[in-house]
Amino acid sequence: MSIALKLQDDREILYARLKSQAIATPNHEWLACMVSSWCLGKSALPDYLGLEPLQFNGLISHYFPDCGIPEQAPSGIRQDFSRMLERDDLVNLLKHYSQPHAFESDCIISIIVAGCLGSDHLWQDLGLWSRSQLSAMLCCNFPELAGKNDKDMKWKKFLYKQLCEAEGLYLCRAPSCDVCSDYSKCYGPED
Template structure:
């Protein structure tokens, strides 16, 4: 009897100690679906590197993500495995490291798999030449902020200077890897480069 009571007590304690997973926010999940659609579409259109179409996810995981975001899609056609793996491996070092940067600063509690997907979507979009929200297929910086703050609140809290998110991500990546020459984000199609990189433009002015 005493042993059974102890087992029941242990079960109650384990349940109390288990992390409480937040109920997924429907609005945020809709934003995630729109971002998945936007990144994959822009990769197909040539506005992002073609490797961004895979989101640097294994093909089975990508199919799981697509089924989750777009349940109306019945049977997803797979790309030949070797072709898909070759494409996925073309993702840049920076893209892969941005995924790790975000995942190391997840909001607690969130659904871990959703955060995993979100990190891959954001990192893939960050390889583009426009505003992050444009390459994610979202309606503006506010929607990117909503997505990031939901899944990666500790990361967002560090942006006390309110830098553009893509600039901030690459700055954080450079801080994480001081011995690596981290490339600057590609912002060649953004009209606000001068606002984000004033020091670089000031240096160019001196040289000319």
């Protein structure tokens, strides 16, 4: 059996174990998927999944008690938001479109923002298994924001485009996305 197949099998076994422990909320499947990938070093999420330590412990004890989830990222990725000057802007953007004062929502926001530090597609950086999972998670947690992505732009690019537009910045030189020579970089397939 190849190493890739073994890791896939391990991830699916851990995912099934985590999902069976999770409380049935709309986010439990995605959290189980992200945590199982993270535990096997298959995401760009840093220590504590990008959460504050107390937030991480609350999330794990609430959704995955007795599963022995580590605090440090098995991938060795450390939390370094110093290079992410837009961190607060991303948090504020997502909070604006989320349910106010919901612990689960705050956790999802922090995890997504931490995933934006990665260099791959957002769904891969989060440890989700497909772009459709990320789309479903964003539609569930931020329906109004997700609805703005009506042309199916890649999610990380879409979030940053929202930040730019909020500041009145338009960095693209093309008069519209439809005529841009880089169209496939923003809207092409991600798998």
